[in-house]
Amino acid sequence: MIEFLDGNEAIVKGAIDAGCKFFAGYPITPATPILLGMMQELPKVGGFAIQAEDEIASIGFCIGASMAGKKAMTATSGPGISLYSENIGLAIMGETPLVIVDVQRQGPATGSATKDGQGDIQFIRWGTSGGYPIIAISPTTVEECYTFTIYAFNLTEIFRVPVFLVSSKELSMTRQRIDWSRIEKPEVIDRKYLPEDANEYKPYYFENIDDVPLFSPFGGKHIVRYTTSTHDEYGNLLTTPEKIQIMMEHLDKKINEEKIKKYFPHIVKFDKQDDAEILVISYGITARSAIEAVELARSQGLKVSHLIINLLWPVPESEIKKATIGAKTIIFPEMNNGQYVLEIERIVDKSKVKIVRINQMDTTLINPRKILIEIIKNNGG
Amino acid sequence: MAIVKNAVYMKEVELPFCPGCGHSQILPQLDKAMAKLNLDPRKTVLVTDIGCVGLSDQYFNVSAFHGLHGRSITYACGLKMANPELTVIVLMGDGGLGIGGTHFINAARRNIDITVIIFNNFNFGMTGGEHSVTTPFGGKTATTYLGNIEYPLDACSLVQAVNGGFAARSTIFDKNLADLIAEAIAFKGFSVVDVWEYCTAYYVPRNELNKEKMMKLLETYGFKTGIVHKVERKEYIESYREVYLNQPQKQVKQISLDTEFENNLTQKTEIIIAGAAGQKVKSSATVFGSSAILSGLYATQKDDYPITIMTGHSVSEIILDKKEINYTGIESPDYLIIIAPEGLAKVKRIIQSMRETSTIIIDDNLVSLLPDTKAKVEIFPFRKTANAIDRFSITILSLATFLARTNLFPIEALKKAVKLTQKEAIAEINLKAIDAGAKLVEEGAYAK
Numbered sequence: 001m002i003e004f005l006d007g008n009e010a011i012v013k014g015a016i017d018a019g020c021k022f023f024a025g026y027p028i029t030p031a032t033p034i035l036l037g038m039m040q041e042l043p044k045v046g047g048f049a050i051q052a053e054d055e056i057a058s059i060g061f062c063i064g065a066s067m068a069g070k071k072a073m074t075a076t077s078g079p080g081i082s083l084y085s086e087n088i089g090l091a092i093m094g095e096t097p098l099v100i101v102d103v104q105r106q107g108p109a110t111g112s113a114t115k116d117g118q119g120d121i122q123f124i125r126w127g128t129s130g131g132y133p134i135i136a137i138s139p140t141t142v143e144e145c146y147t148f149t150i151y152a153f154n155l156t157e158i159f160r161v162p163v164f165l166v167s168s169k170e171l172s173m174t175r176q177r178i179d180w181s182r183i184e185k186p187e188v189i190d191r192k193y194l195p196e197d198a199n200e201y202k203p204y205y206f207e208n209i210d211d212v213p214l215f216s217p218f219g220g221k222h223i224v225r226y227t228t229s230t231h232d233e234y235g236n237l238l239t240t241p242e243k244i245q246i247m248m249e250h251l252d253k254k255i256n257e258e259k260i261k262k263y264f265p266h267i268v269k270f271d272k273q274d275d276a277e278i279l280v281i282s283y284g285i286t287a288r289s290a291i292e293a294v295e296l297a298r299s300q301g302l303k304v305s306h307l308i309i310n311l312l313w314p315v316p317e318s319e320i321k322k323a324t325i326g327a328k329t330i331i332f333p334e335m336n337n338g339q340y341v342l343e344i345e346r347i348v349d350k351s352k353v354k355i356v357r358i359n360q361m362d363t364t365l366i367n368p369r370k371i372l373i374e375i376i377k378n379n380g381g
Numbered sequence: 382m383a384i385v386k387n388a389v390y391m392k393e394v395e396l397p398f399c400p401g402c403g404h405s406q407i408l409p410q411l412d413k414a415m416a417k418l419n420l421d422p423r424k425t426v427l428v429t430d431i432g433c434v435g436l437s438d439q440y441f442n443v444s445a446f447h448g449l450h451g452r453s454i455t456y457a458c459g460l461k462m463a464n465p466e467l468t469v470i471v472l473m474g475d476g477g478l479g480i481g482g483t484h485f486i487n488a489a490r491r492n493i494d495i496t497v498i499i500f501n502n503f504n505f506g507m508t509g510g511e512h513s514v515t516t517p518f519g520g521k522t523a524t525t526y527l528g529n530i531e532y533p534l535d536a537c538s539l540v541q542a543v544n545g546g547f548a549a550r551s552t553i554f555d556k557n558l559a560d561l562i563a564e565a566i567a568f569k570g571f572s573v574v575d576v577w578e579y580c581t582a583y584y585v586p587r588n589e590l591n592k593e594k595m596m597k598l599l600e601t602y603g604f605k606t607g608i609v610h611k612v613e614r615k616e617y618i619e620s621y622r623e624v625y626l627n628q629p630q631k632q633v634k635q636i637s638l639d640t641e642f643e644n645n646l647t648q649k650t651e652i653i654i655a656g657a658a659g660q661k662v663k664s665s666a667t668v669f670g671s672s673a674i675l676s677g678l679y680a681t682q683k684d685d686y687p688i689t690i691m692t693g694h695s696v697s698e699i700i701l702d703k704k705e706i707n708y709t710g711i712e713s714p715d716y717l718i719i720i721a722p723e724g725l726a727k728v729k730r731i732i733q734s735m736r737e738t739s740t741i742i743i744d745d746n747l748v749s750l751l752p753d754t755k756a757k758v759e760i761f762p763f764r765k766t767a768n769a770i771d772r773f774s775i776t777i778l779s780l781a782t783f784l785a786r787t788n789l790f791p792i793e794a795l796k797k798a799v800k801l802t803q804k805e806a807i808a809e810i811n812l813k814a815i816d817a818g819a820k821l822v823e824e825g826a827y828a829k
Binding site: 001002003004021022024029043044046048050052053054056057059060061062063064065066067068069070072086087090113170173174175176177217218219220221222223224225226227228229235236237288289291292364365367368 | 422423424426431438439442443444445446447448449452454455456457458459460461462463464466467483484486487621625626628630635636637638639667670671674678679680681682683684688706707708709710712
């Protein structure tokens with residue numbers, strides 16, 4: 001099966017194949033086609049899709065539906081994420097499975113509606129009060145829009161934490177030839193339920209601090225408590241400092257690179273060239289410019305490696321460390337004012353590596369030649 | 382007082398509220414209402430908002446969802462939409478009503494089957510007695526210390542305004558409160574009970590509020606009590622099921638763009654079509670891209686148009702290659718097809734950047750508007766030819782001309798894509814347009 005599809009269409013297909021049964025959203029270009037697609041497709045599989053009165057209601061509906069046992073997704077662009085903010089915190093605190101698609105555009109506020117950008121990268125990580133972690137994965141192709149949507153559902157179901165699928169206008173709204181026979185379809189994994197015959201349900205019970213509590217839906221066999229407040233295993237308000245500490249550490253520790261890797265094998269894609277001292281690091285749509293730049297450089301006999309980061313949060317530090325061994329120059333193109341490069345600068349020994357930023361915020365894709373020029377400039381130290 | 386005896390769903394423990402707080406009086410009435418309806422604790426969810434009332438749910442042996450301030454109605458709706466078997470009851474204060482006003486209005490407007498009980502004590506009890514949307518005019522609160530200069534909101538009238546299902550108002554002095562709450566819960570559709578009560582910590586002492594004064598307030602504002610509004614109309618989720626879940630399943634034909642045709646592409650080729658709204662630029666570009674795929678090529682397509690989609694430019698960018706296309710930006714296209722002045726205006730900068738090896742294919746009416754360019758220029762009577770068929774067919778017609786000129790892949794592939802992807806009536810017109818477009822080349826109907 002060969003089709004001519006864009007990223008948004010692939011995301012809708014991925015959501016349906018992942019077993020999504022609830023969607024709520026509010027129109028915003030370039031994410032609107034996902035809302036339209038879900039309104040079309042969900043009724044066909046007995047699901048529920050709704051255009052909410054605003055983004056706050058969109059994510060609120062999703063949180064309610066998810067806790068009633070439905071796989072839920074919402075989709076928006078940066079300005080909508082701003083309105084999701086408080087409820088992202090709720091989903092973290094209440095350990096709610098939820099996929100959030102961010103089809104990014106350029107700039108703060110209304111920005112360049114609706115042109116491409118990658119400026120939400122730090123925002124999605126730090127966009128709610130408290131600073132607790134989420135998971136974010138970033139496709140680079142239409143094929144990955146499909147595959148990673150299924151992975152996003154798997155991860156959110158397994159870890160009970162909001163998972164961002166980070167797209168952008170150019171990825172979501174550019175058609176591409178798709179050969180379904182070559183597309184990976186991951187096995188679908190559902191959240192872990194408490195057995196129905198269990199006597200008592202402690203909604204937030206965990207044995208080890210990084211365990212994920214078992215799920216029982218509202219309306220199921222057990223009485224369920226959900227809360228926005230710091231809580232004990234029963235979902236009752238906690239005021240004891242030692243217990244609060246444990247609860248907060250639990251939210252922090254239940255996800256990490258190693259655990260995620262087991263369920264999402266594509267956390268990075270490392271195209272290594274032996275003896276290369278130049279390393280290009282990229283993610284999202286910009287990775288495709290970087291792929292071409294690296295090809296061009298190699299065709300000129302230059303040695304260069306390329307690391308594509310697909311798991312943006314939590315930062316795949318050990319993979320980044322591995323990839324940066326031997327690198328003298330790191331070139332990092334991003335369609336923002338230099339955001340994810342901060343993570344690289346945090347991880348590598350800056351006294352040994354030169355970091356070259358390419359930051360383009362003019363709404364157009366970064367031309368591979370721009371990256372190539374930096375590769376040539378930095379060749380041979 | 383604060384330990385409720387003989388309750389059915391409530392725990393027999395001391396309630397956390399201040400002495401005299403109305404919350405301690407309303408909750409036992411809620412318990413009675415729930416008992417009257419014999420609700421299944423596992424199928425009942427108390428959704429609580431922020432405020433003192435948010436402490437309530439943990440005193441009930443039913444499922445509970447304690448969410449963010451003002452958003453309780455959204456979680457309630459989500460729970461109900463996901464599982465319509467649930468009885469969902471929202472407990473919120475007048476603060477939650479204010480901050481979550483839009484959710485209240487829209488839940489009522491949709492007539493979704495949840496019940497909202499407003500614990501209305503005219504101020505924010507939890508944060509120090511600030512004024513709320515229901516504070517009476519002149520009412521003294523922490524933030525209206527010289528008297529409130531705003532008028533209070535009538536929640537029941539709001540429900541009426543959006544034709545929501547059920548709205549009632551009551552006070553803690555009402556002997557029938559439990560029955561009223563039970564009726565609201567049993568109502569199939571959106572229901573609200575606005576219960577006026579005491580905040581003994583702040584509003585009562587600051588305003589010397591008593592029963593008599595509360596009754597006087599109701600009178601002053603003309604706020605009705607009892608069932609204020611009730612209308613039987615279809616509940617939202619039932620409507621969704623009827624209209625959307627039961628929609629007739631259309632047979633969607635699966636179209637695969639398998640390679641059927643040869644191509645003559647020698648390198649990555651970038652094409653821009655610059656037209657105007659109403660010329661079907663976007664859909665024709667998709668057909669063209671599909672035909673390239675039918676010819677064994679990789680293709681990408683992106684579109685640019687203003688938000689006012691029925692006017693202004695419509696520009697599509699297509700890239701063709703023999704291998705996977707990574708970078709999809711076009712700085713200087715190999716081919717630029719111009720069929721409308723709006724499109725021409727949009728691509729002016731691009732025209733100036735075009736190389737000698739590139740080609741502009743332009744409608745003969747637009748030549749005078751064309752800025753200086755290094756590109757080769759070919760002129761065709763696109764508009765005139767299309768108008769003889771159907772003026773909307775100009776884009777596909779010009780693409781057929783382009784194909785006939787360049788021979789990148791066969792015209793037959795374009796025809797096949799039209800037949801595969803378009804409805805019959807439109808396909809018929811487009812097939813004619815393709816023939817006419819190809820014929821322009823045969824006739825040599827172009828000038829340099």
